[in-house]
Amino acid sequence: MSMAMLAPVAAEPALIHSVATSLQQLVVGLERVLKVRKPRAGAAAELARVGSTLQQLQQWLPQGHGLQLQLVKLHKLLPALLQPQAPAATVRLLAAVYELQRSLQLVEPVDLAGYKSSAAVTALVSLTQLWHWQQSVANTKADALVQPLLSSLLQQLVAVARKSAPAATEIGKLLLQMQTLLEFGDNAEQQSAFGELAQALSLAIMQPYLFNDDERIVCWRSLWRMSQRQHEPAAEQPAPVCHDLELLQVMQLELGRYRWQWQMFLQQVDARPAAEPVFLTYPLMLLHYRLPWMLAAAQQRGFAQLCQLWYQCLMVHWQHRLPLDKDLLLLWRELMAVLDLSQWFALSPTQTSRWHLQMLLLWPSPPTQPVEQVAFHGVREGGDEDEAIPLAGIPERMSRSFGILTEQVKREWFADAGVYALHAKALTTELHLLEQGAAAIKLPVIENFCSLLLALHQKARNVMPPQQFPAELLLRGHQHLRDLLDEVSAWQQSVPDMQLMNAIKQWLLASARPLSQAATAADPTTAMLERLHDFVALLASFVEQPLHFSVELTKALPASQLSLCEAALIALLRFMVLEQINNMPLRRQALKPLAATLVLKLEAVEDGIAVEITEAGVETAPDAQTLKRLRHKLPDTVQRLYCSTQPRRGRSFRFII
Amino acid sequence: MSEPRPLAVIFEDSATLALLMTRALHELGFAVQVCDPAAVNLPLQPEPALICVELLSSNSNGFKLLRQLALHHGCPRVLVSASGRSTDQHWGRRAGATAVLMRPFTLKQLQGCVMKEQML
Numbered sequence: 001m002s003m004a005m006l007a008p009v010a011a012e013p014a015l016i017h018s019v020a021t022s023l024q025q026l027v028v029g030l031e032r033v034l035k036v037r038k039p040r041a042g043a044a045a046e047l048a049r050v051g052s053t054l055q056q057l058q059q060w061l062p063q064g065h066g067l068q069l070q071l072v073k074l075h076k077l078l079p080a081l082l083q084p085q086a087p088a089a090t091v092r093l094l095a096a097v098y099e100l101q102r103s104l105q106l107v108e109p110v111d112l113a114g115y116k117s118s119a120a121v122t123a124l125v126s127l128t129q130l131w132h133w134q135q136s137v138a139n140t141k142a143d144a145l146v147q148p149l150l151s152s153l154l155q156q157l158v159a160v161a162r163k164s165a166p167a168a169t170e171i172g173k174l175l176l177q178m179q180t181l182l183e184f185g186d187n188a189e190q191q192s193a194f195g196e197l198a199q200a201l202s203l204a205i206m207q208p209y210l211f212n213d214d215e216r217i218v219c220w221r222s223l224w225r226m227s228q229r230q231h232e233p234a235a236e237q238p239a240p241v242c243h244d245l246e247l248l249q250v251m252q253l254e255l256g257r258y259r260w261q262w263q264m265f266l267q268q269v270d271a272r273p274a275a276e277p278v279f280l281t282y283p284l285m286l287l288h289y290r291l292p293w294m295l296a297a298a299q300q301r302g303f304a305q306l307c308q309l310w311y312q313c314l315m316v317h318w319q320h321r322l323p324l325d326k327d328l329l330l331l332w333r334e335l336m337a338v339l340d341l342s343q344w345f346a347l348s349p350t351q352t353s354r355w356h357l358q359m360l361l362l363w364p365s366p367p368t369q370p371v372e373q374v375a376f377h378g379v380r381e382g383g384d385e386d387e388a389i390p391l392a393g394i395p396e397r398m399s400r401s402f403g404i405l406t407e408q409v410k411r412e413w414f415a416d417a418g419v420y421a422l423h424a425k426a427l428t429t430e431l432h433l434l435e436q437g438a439a440a441i442k443l444p445v446i447e448n449f450c451s452l453l454l455a456l457h458q459k460a461r462n463v464m465p466p467q468q469f470p471a472e473l474l475l476r477g478h479q480h481l482r483d484l485l486d487e488v489s490a491w492q493q494s495v496p497d498m499q500l501m502n503a504i505k506q507w508l509l510a511s512a513r514p515l516s517q518a519a520t521a522a523d524p525t526t527a528m529l530e531r532l533h534d535f536v537a538l539l540a541s542f543v544e545q546p547l548h549f550s551v552e553l554t555k556a557l558p559a560s561q562l563s564l565c566e567a568a569l570i571a572l573l574r575f576m577v578l579e580q581i582n583n584m585p586l587r588r589q590a591l592k593p594l595a596a597t598l599v600l601k602l603e604a605v606e607d608g609i610a611v612e613i614t615e616a617g618v619e620t621a622p623d624a625q626t627l628k629r630l631r632h633k634l635p636d637t638v639q640r641l642y643c644s645t646q647p648r649r650g651r652s653f654r655f656i657i
Numbered sequence: 658m659s660e661p662r663p664l665a666v667i668f669e670d671s672a673t674l675a676l677l678m679t680r681a682l683h684e685l686g687f688a689v690q691v692c693d694p695a696a697v698n699l700p701l702q703p704e705p706a707l708i709c710v711e712l713l714s715s716n717s718n719g720f721k722l723l724r725q726l727a728l729h730h731g732c733p734r735v736l737v738s739a740s741g742r743s744t745d746q747h748w749g750r751r752a753g754a755t756a757v758l759m760r761p762f763t764l765k766q767l768q769g770c771v772m773k774e775q776m777l
Contacts, residue, residue, distance in 0.1 A: 207741065251673045289713055289739055293760055294673045312741075399744035399751075406751050486720035489748045490712055491740070 153178050161205040165392075168313070171202050172360025179357065195353035199305050202360060207312065242299040251294055252341050258287045262336050269329065277323030280314055282493065288314050300344055302352045309356065310335065313363055318491060320366050328362045331355065370589050374440040376433060377597060377616035377650065391440065391591070398437045399489070405430045406485065409478045414471040420460065427478075428457050432548075432597070434485075439593035445494045446484055449501070451546035451595040453477045456504050458548065459511055459537075468511065473504055509541065525557050528566050535570055536598070539577050546595035547577065554603050561609050564635045565602075565657050569611065571633045572653055573598070576615055583618070592617045608639075608657050616650040662688040663706035668722060669737075670694055670714045678709060678737075681764050685771060694722055700729040707771060710754070712738040712745060720752040727753030735770060 157174050160166045175198045182194050242248060261283050269278050288311040295304035317324060324332075335355060338347060373388045389397050404426050413423045435450035456477060460470055480497050487494040529551055540547040557565070580587075580596045587594070597616040602609060621643045622630065631641050638655050645651040665687035669675040679689045687707060694710070694717035701708075708726055712719035719736055726734055736754035738745040749757040756770045 247673065247676060250676050254672050283715065286713055286715060290671050290674060293677075293739055294671070296761070297673065297677055395742075395744050396747075399747035403751070482724075483721065486718050486724070486748075486752065489744065490718045490720055492713075492718055 149181050150178065153181070157201070157205075166205050167365070168202075168206060168360045168363030169365070171205055172357055172363065175202060176357050176361065179353070195349035196302060198353050199302060199309075199349075199356050202356065203305050203309060206309065242297075244298075247297060248341060251298060254294070255339055255341070258291075259336070259339055261287060262339070266333070278329060279321070279323055280317050285314060285318050285491070298341075298344075300347075302349055303338075303344065303347055306335075306352045306356050306359075310359060313359055315491075316364050316366060320364075322364050322366075325362055325364065328359075328364075331358050331362065369591070371591055374436070374591050375617065375647075376436050389437075389440075394437050394441050398434070398441075401433060402430050402485070405434065405478065406482055409475075409482075411475055414469075414474045416471070417460070417469045420469070420471075420474070424457060424461050428454060431457070435593050435595060440591040442591075443488055443494075445496050446481075446488060447593055447595075448546075449477075449481055449484060449496055451548075451593070452501060452504055453481060454548055454595070455508055455537075455540075455546060458533075458550070459508060470507055473500075473507055476500055477504060508537070524559050524562055525553070528562050529553070531566065532569060532573070532600070536573060536577075539574065543577060543581055545577070545581060548595055548597040550599050552599065552601045554601075557602060557604050557609050561657055564637050565609050565611065568634045568638050568655070568657055569600070569613075572613060572630070575630055575633070576613065576653075579622070580615070580618075587617070590617075605656065608637075610654070610656050612652050612654045614650050614652040618651045619645050619647060621645050621651055662686055664703060665689050665707040665709065666701055666705040667691045667709045667711075668694040668697070668714070668717075668719075669709075669711040670717075671711070674711065681767055682707075682709075684764060685768050694719070697722065697725070699725055701726075704732070705730065706732055708732060708734045710734065710736050712736060712740065712749075720748060723749070723753040733771065 153174055157171070160170050160174065179194060179198065265281060265284055272278070288307065292304045292308035292311060295301075295307055313328075316322065338344065369391055371391060373390050374394065376387045376389055404423075409427070412419065414420055431450050431454050435447055435454065438444075438447035438450060453474075456470060456473060460474060477500065480500055484494045484496065532551070533549065536547055536549040576598065577596065584594070599614045599616070601612040601614075604610075621627075627641065627643060631638070634641065634655070635657070638657050641653065641655040643651060643653050663686070665682045667675055667678050667682070667689060669678060669691060670693055675691045679691060682689050690705075692701075694714045708730060710719045710722055710726070719738075723734060723736060733755045734753060736745070736749040736752070736757045737760065738749070738757060739760035741759070745759070746757045756773070758767065758770055762770075
């Protein structure tokens, strides 16, 4: 006799015992299922059965009959039973548990917080809550409940689509909720139409450039109709057939090569320890760059769209050097299993839609950036103006820049120091911009090479006897920088030429004078500046920190004050460099380059020499105590040591000696 | 006897995408030669009337290749990209492309791009 046929008379002891035993058996059975099935794939059918059994059981349960213990056990099993891949079954199970709980009149609600282990589960849990907020499943006509929820989800999707950078997981969550609702709606046409629509919709939101306006309008209109319960006629169609045999032959050969690459990758992944992170490789990135367009040519539109989004998902990993998630790898394996023409006929829109939603839910979040805008120092023409650039706009800004670095640099520019001097300012201005941009978007190879090249420029511009002018190094350095930039722009891994870098470093070391060996310039001001340059270079090599140091001098300085001025500057420079090293983590957090940029301005004034050192990108002044200690380290004749900061410009120390 | 077709050279190491591009250029009246981007002998012989370079390939870089090609050939040079990034437009032109074509493109767009470049 079926339980559903019995009237709900709750007090009969034999029946209560029977129900309790059933529930206990159910829990034991579930425990067994979980022990046997690892991973939990395929448990969806069991879940559905459990859900309906629980629903049947709940009407027979008396109040306070000690069945709570079984329910507690069931709760403990729930996190393992929730199946993001089988949303409808999972929601049914959760709904049944709610009903059971209500029948038992438990004060404590089901603790759902513990189940929120993934976006999919969170979506399911909130959906179930929503469901129960409306009314009990048994007494509500499904479509009446589904329609308002569908409309509400559509509104949320529109709101997401309006964002400039919509989050994939957010879209995935909403679409998954829609899919779940449609599965409850008993509307077969809506269900079949949804598969393709979900794909088109997420593509339209995430990659609008792939669609023209008409296609986007059709896409949204279809969804709107669906949410208004006007049937869409698009029943599930078999994959279209491509009759272009030449194309298919060529493609099958190429896919064979890709499958081999994929196998090689998998072997490497499987051979490494489980805890070791897995990163995307260039051949596989290239494969997915091409795959959507190959599939589209073979009339596999749905699969092509899926692969297009998959490519974007992989690109987020590539760009931010993120390891591939374990679940993402599992999904990838599934996808790559159909990388064969013979498999395509079996691909249904429902299948691709399922992969599609899973992928959206596994979409990685790019690392959060601490700043929205990055202050750039000395990037405009002339090299002394500052600019704040939104972080997201830096690649675009950089791709528009560097006309000199990438197109105009010629061998003749480095023929001798005289010709070089005509172009040096423009070159270093672009190099400074590049160094800062590379630091902001985390391209350490480019940043380090720029710092090195700037150091070479600085030395070349300053105290060089003509025969030591590093023409060849400068030329090779610029050519190599251009190669690196091309590689980075094409998303390839850029590898610096270590031989060249070492040659530049050795040249810089060889051309640095030891401090004990005084500069030889006849003019005392020039000699002092040479010594300061040497000191900064030595300090930079000692602390292994790139430093850009430049001097602006308006007129000749009084010779009588020079030695005191030099002593004060050496003390101040030492302080600034050491502080710079201490602040390195903060600089990195603010996406600023490792290299410090110091600009020294010297001016002869009525009562001595006015000195100003500006430190680009540093916006915090030292506290009073630190400033006091610093004052003690300077000669007594130093008057009025001040420190001021200007947003974006940096901080400046000023004094008169 | 009909006039010989102008030569278009495609640098692409995906056989499928090269076939699709070849067909498109055939339709536009070109004779087509497909080259491996990783094994280029410059200058190209015979002199092409159009060069198409795919941005990404297994052992080469479209930007670098365009720089070399621009030194030897004054004909229209089209960079083809499927990355979806607007930065390819700017950087492609900096590298020596006379036009940048973003996938997906139609035959009409390819034709428009080629004709525009030929007229300039």
